Amino acid sequence: MRKLLFLVAMLLSVAVSAVTYDVVPLPQSVDMQKGAPFILDGSVQILSPVELQQEADFLQQYMEDMVGIKPSISQKREKKLRYIELSVSPKVSASEGYVLTINNKGIAIQGGSAAGVFYGIQTLRKSIDGLQPLPAVVITDAPRFSWRGMHLDCSRHFFSVSFIKKFIDLLALHNMNVFHWHITDDQGWRIEIEKWPRLIEVGANRTGTIIGTNSDLDDNKPYGGYYTKAEAREIVAYAAARHITVVPEIDMPGHMLAALASYPELGCTGGPYQVGHYWGVYKDVLCVSNERVYQFVEDVLTEVMDIFPSEVIHIGGDETPTEKWEQCPKCQVLQKSLPTPQQKSEEFSPLTSKLSPLQAYFTKRVFDFLTAHHRRALGWDEILDGSPQDAMIMSWRGMEPGSKAAETGHDVIMAPTTHCYFDYQQVEDTQFEPSRCGGFIPIEKVYALDPAPDSLSVEARKHILGTQANLWSEYLTTESMVEYHALPRMSALAEVQWTQPEKKKFEDFIQRLSGFTQLLDRYHYSYCKHLWPERQIPNRWQF
Ligand code: ACM
Ligand code: ZN
Numbered sequence: 001m002r003k004l005l006f007l008v009a010m011l012l013s014v015a016v017s018a019v020t021y022d023v024v025p026l027p028q029s030v031d032m033q034k035g036a037p038f039i040l041d042g043s044v045q046i047l048s049p050v051e052l053q054q055e056a057d058f059l060q061q062y063m064e065d066m067v068g069i070k071p072s073i074s075q076k077r078e079k080k081l082r083y084i085e086l087s088v089s090p091k092v093s094a095s096e097g098y099v100l101t102i103n104n105k106g107i108a109i110q111g112g113s114a115a116g117v118f119y120g121i122q123t124l125r126k127s128i129d130g131l132q133p134l135p136a137v138v139i140t141d142a143p144r145f146s147w148r149g150m151h152l153d154c155s156r157h158f159f160s161v162s163f164i165k166k167f168i169d170l171l172a173l174h175n176m177n178v179f180h181w182h183i184t185d186d187q188g189w190r191i192e193i194e195k196w197p198r199l200i201e202v203g204a205n206r207t208g209t210i211i212g213t214n215s216d217l218d219d220n221k222p223y224g225g226y227y228t229k230a231e232a233r234e235i236v237a238y239a240a241a242r243h244i245t246v247v248p249e250i251d252m253p254g255h256m257l258a259a260l261a262s263y264p265e266l267g268c269t270g271g272p273y274q275v276g277h278y279w280g281v282y283k284d285v286l287c288v289s290n291e292r293v294y295q296f297v298e299d300v301l302t303e304v305m306d307i308f309p310s311e312v313i314h315i316g317g318d319e320t321p322t323e324k325w326e327q328c329p330k331c332q333v334l335q336k337s338l339p340t341p342q343q344k345s346e347e348f349s350p351l352t353s354k355l356s357p358l359q360a361y362f363t364k365r366v367f368d369f370l371t372a373h374h375r376r377a378l379g380w381d382e383i384l385d386g387s388p389q390d391a392m393i394m395s396w397r398g399m400e401p402g403s404k405a406a407e408t409g410h411d412v413i414m415a416p417t418t419h420c421y422f423d424y425q426q427v428e429d430t431q432f433e434p435s436r437c438g439g440f441i442p443i444e445k446v447y448a449l450d451p452a453p454d455s456l457s458v459e460a461r462k463h464i465l466g467t468q469a470n471l472w473s474e475y476l477t478t479e480s481m482v483e484y485h486a487l488p489r490m491s492a493l494a495e496v497q498w499t500q501p502e503k504k505k506f507e508d509f510i511q512r513l514s515g516f517t518q519l520l521d522r523y524h525y526s527y528c529k530h531l532w533p534e535r536q537i538p539n540r541w542q543f
Contacts, residue, residue, distance in 0.1 A: 019134050023126040024491045024509070024516040025175055025498035027141035036104035037133035038082075046073045047083040054241055055086055055117045062125040065522065082106050084124070086117050096177075096243075097142030100124060102134050112142070115243040119143075119175050126173075126519065145451070147413050148497035149178035149247075149468030150490065152482065155185035155258070156279070157473040158225030159482065165238050166479075166525075170486065172242040173519060174494035179239055180314060180468060182249045183227070186257035186276035190226045191248070191307075195299045196263065200226045203258035206275040213436065213475075214278050232307045240309075247378070248308045250300060251316025253286035253362050259296075260284055266293050268328035279474040281319045288325065288362040289334040298369055311376055312392060315366050318380035322356045331358060355385035363387055378413070381405065396420075396470070399451075406460035413465055414451035420469040420493070422485050423476060427530045432540060434484060435475040443531070446492040447506050469493050480526040487520060487527030488513055 019037075021030050048056035056073045064070045071084065082105065089110035092099055098111040098120030109124065111117030123139060150171055152159070159167075168179055183190045189203030205224035211217040227235070232248075239246050256266075257276045264271030268287040276282060286293050304313065325331040338357045359382075367377045367388050378392040381401035387393075392411045395402025402412040414420070417439070424439030452464035469490065476482045491513050495504060510531065520527050529535045 019127055019129050019132050021123075021127050021137055021139060022512040022515060023123050024512050025494040026503055026509070026512065027123060027139050028500060028503065029140045031138045031140070033103065033136035033138060035136040037135045038102050038104055038107055039133050040067060040069070040128065040131050042069050044069070044071050044082050044084060046071050046086065047075070047077055048073055048086040049075060049088075052086045052088070052114055052117055055114055055121060058118070058242075059084065059086070059121045059124070062121065063128075066125060066128045067131055084109070086121075087111070088113060088117065092116055094142035096146075097140075098123075100137070100139040100141070102138075103136040107134070115177070116142075118172075118243050122173065122175060126516065143175065143498045144500055145464075145466030145497050147178055147466030147468065148174075148176040148494070149180050149413065149415075149466065150176055150486070150493075151180035151182060151249075151415070151468055151470040153182040153185070153471060153473040153476075154190050154227075155182060155188045155473070157477055158188065158190060158223075159473075159479055161227065161231050161235065163479040163482075164235050166523075167482070167486075168235070168239050168242060168244060169523070170483075170490065170525065171239075171244055173523075174490055175498050176490075176494065177244050178466075178468060179244050179246045180249060180470075181235075181246055182251070182472075184250050184258065185255045186282050187279075188224065188226075188275060189258040189262065191232060191304070192226060192228050193300050193303050194229070195303065196296065198262035199259060199300075201262070203262040203275060206258075206277055208277050210278040213438070214280065218277055229303070229307055236308060245310045245312075246308055247310045247312050247314055248304055249314035249316055250304060251314075251318070252297065252366070253288055253293075253359060254281070254318065254320030255316060256286050257282045257284055259286075263296065266290065266296055268324040268331060281321060283321045283323050285320055285324060286362070287328060287331060288358045289328065289330040294365060297366060301366070301369060301373075305373055305375060311374075312378050313370055313375050314378045314394070315363070315370070315383075316380060317359070317363055317383035318396070320356075320359055320382065322358065325356065325358050334358065334361070355382055359383075360385065360387065363391075367391055384410070392465075402464070403456055403460065406456060406463040409463065411463050411465050414449075414467040415470055416449075419446055419449040420467065421472070422469045422489055423472040423474070426485070426489055426528050434481055435477075437475040441489070443489050443492050444506060446489045447495065447504070447509060449493075449496050450501055451496065467493070467497055483526040484528055487525055488517065488531070489528075491516060 046056045084107040087110050092110050092112035095112040096115045098116040100120045101108045109117055109120035189199045193199050204226040208218040208220040209223055211219055236246050260267045260273040261275045266286055267284050335358050338361055363383050370377045381393050381395045384393055384405050393405040394413045394415055396415050398416045402414050406412045423437045424441045451467040452461040
């Protein structure tokens with residue numbers, strides 16, 4: 001009789017169970033199984049080998065967050081206990097893949113590596129809906145791309161270490177594995193470099209900021225901030241625990257005004273220079289004929305490589321005007337001594353001219369320095385002309401530069417302005433938008449991106465390592481605005497990065513996204529609610 005009652009209770013719980021494994025990003029395969037569900041209660045424990053202690057700790061924390069149960073973690077199985085068992089298994093061939101098996105006896109997460117286990121834990125965490133029973137299932141999953149990134153500009157506006165950690169948590173929630181950290185630019189140098197102390201004494205501070213979109217109004221308010229080396233290391237470790245690599249960007253030879261203000265001898269004219277107040281492209285750039293500039297670059301990169309274990313180091317290379325080089329006698333002498341580089345690509349944008357031989361010379365020296373230190377240089381697509389084959393290219397002026405780079409054998413990350421600039425607006429009617437950056441990239445557009453379309457050759461597609469979105473912070477003045485612009489478009493991007501294209505369906509994604517936002521609420525993220533008008537502020541006053 002007791003058995004029968006138990007069976008009825010089980011069947012009833014299945015009938016009312018709302019757990020459907022409708023998570024974001026969508027796994028490659030979700031196979032519902034016959035049989036009784038897993039009952040989530042205080043008796044469940046985590047079984048994990050020592051090597052997966054970190055993953056077990058995350059699972060324990062997530063369970064406490066989601067259902068208030070803090071399962072104990074053990075390394076030895078005891079009969080009669082019910083476990084969530086973590087393991088790395090040779091049966092899972094993709095290193096970031098996992099198999100999540102749930103039945104009434106227990107839950108098993110087998111990963112191709114610790115990272116795979118971590119992603120399996122993310123899927124479990126997102127599936128849990130209170131103490132509802134978890135129906136029997138086998139989820140088999142692995143990511144489409146190996147580079148699943150988000151960028152954040154911390155130069156134009158500075159964001160606290162605690163916020164950077166909250167942002168990294170958001171990457172983890174979306175199975176992303178690269179945090180592209182833009183830490184130097186015209187408007188502020190944000191990373192401590194011991195050999196060149198004025199970078200933070202001078203370069204980390206500006207005396208004012210333009211109001212609005214490059215208006216003639218300046219707020220004249222001192223603004224600054226930087227990350228100590230210890231803080232940067234703390235962020236690297238925080239990300240690494242979540243299987244995220246921090247890729248630092250030192251943008252050069254343009255976007256260097258903060259460095260020039262700190263050390264005017266690094267520019268063609270010798271200054272004086274002032275840390276930038278307004279947005280856009282400044283004409284003052286590093287003097288590429290000055291050997292002291294190479295000393296500077298190598299010292300900076302040496303300390304950067306010491307802080308950041310990432311194999312890939314981003315060296316910028318975008319938007320570098322040549323005007324100062326053309327007026328600089330030393331740069332002109334150097335230019336005359338250089339071969340005209342073979343042009344490998346067309347001019348992609350009126351924004352920039354074809355790569356100057358001087359920039360190609362500079363880039364090659366930086367590239368060789370990094371290569372000699374067993375790192376890989378990554379640059380914005382401008383560096384494609386005349387750059388060494390091994391240089392990785394980040395395609396931002398549309399997909400075309402990246403496609404050409406991939407066809408000519410470069411590894412490529414797609415981050416086109418057409419789909420991946422999350423500082424752009426996400427709603428068309430901007431009346432209630434907190435920032436007015438301009439541009440319009442709705443979530444549908446992000447979702448529609450295919451970074452490696454069939455139009456590319458099979459060989460070129462292998463060179464597309466993945467994709468990321470960029471969050472430039474000219475108009476993102478607060479941390480909650482960063483979140484608002486990232487969300488929920490990051491979820492669409494996550495699915496572009498993770499899910500095979502034939503499985504993607506926008507309407508289905510939007511359904512799953514609605515449930516996913518409960519996690520955003522739980523962890524107190526701001527996000528754009530235009531998809532759910534009922535959640536927006538009621539009775540907005542119309543102008
Ligand atoms: C860029 O947006 N200038 C890379
Ligand atoms: Zn010069």
